[in-house]
Amino acid sequence: MIKVLVLIDYSTEFSRRFLDGLIQYAQEMGQWSFYRLPVYYKNIHGEEGVIAWAQKWEANIIIAQWNYMSLESLQKLQIPVFLQNYKEEGKCFSNITGDYTGMGAMAAKFFIQRRYNNFAFYGNKGFIWSRERAEGYRREIEKIKGNYYYFESEDLNDKQWEHTHTQLEDWLISLPKPVAIFACDDSFAIQISEICKLNNINIPKEIALLGVDNDRLICNLSDPPISSIILDA
Structure with a gap:
């Protein structure tokens, strides 16, 4: 045994x-x-x-x-x-692990095909899978000379939630619109969705949002629901 x-x-x-x-x-x-x-x-x-x-x-x-x-x-x-x-x-x-760089490239190509010029990535600080997704995303955007913006935070706990939430909100508001945002996973994507709702930022007209994991519960909590990449497990 x-x-x-x-x-x-x-x-x-x-x-x-x-x-x-x-x-x-x-x-x-x-x-x-x-x-x-x-x-x-x-x-x-x-x-x-x-x-x-x-x-x-x-x-x-x-x-x-x-x-x-x-x-x-x-x-x-x-x-x-x-x-x-x-x-x-x-x-x-x-x-x-997995092909996280390839996943980032896939997300970028998805947005590039839809003729976006502004691209952003929201990552989980300190995790290799998030960094690799960002790297694959960035490389594809550089090929077309698109505008790339990056923000990262840690998983938010009680002590740091308010500070990081404010920083993320400021970052989202400052982004040129329309912008295609790739979040490192669905739990980070819904943070963006919630802040957009509070600030009357329209999804998908102003921000096109894509997550990872295809967590149906999280994705469907968002209005509109979050589009997400399915991982092979």
Whole structure:
């Protein structure tokens, strides 16, 4: 029996599709046993708590979203470690990733075909998948000598929400219109949609908005609904 410790949040559409694919693979390959540590456990007990649990359960594999800079504790386990979209590439683990540069290029081509001249990207600060999407997007825009604008923020918590929200609002208002905006994912896209609603900025006439993940719940909360790229999981 292969014991797989899973530390992945179920809240995003991509994560749910990824876990569904993982379960299907496990069923085809044989005897796998999964144990999912809830998000609150990682938040309360930190990386050492996660490592202690992995040792107690005698996990054979860890598949995780890892928010800590240090990877030394994971190395000490001496078992295969797979990290979903870790901030940087690493030698002591396998990074579960995708063609994010290509995805950015796809988004740019979508807008270019619709003859936009102004393009913007709204990214998640400090994450390699967001940077690569922005890079692929920017490269295609440079080819046609389009106008490119960039803004990034962290996932917003209670303390930083008001400050970053104000900065994002100022940035959106300052953009030349019409403008095509590619958001790094749907949760960032809906931030743009909500600010546009508060400031009477028309979507799609003034801002064309595209997200990633095709999270139907998030996309349909927006008015109008957010168009989104579907990821292969």
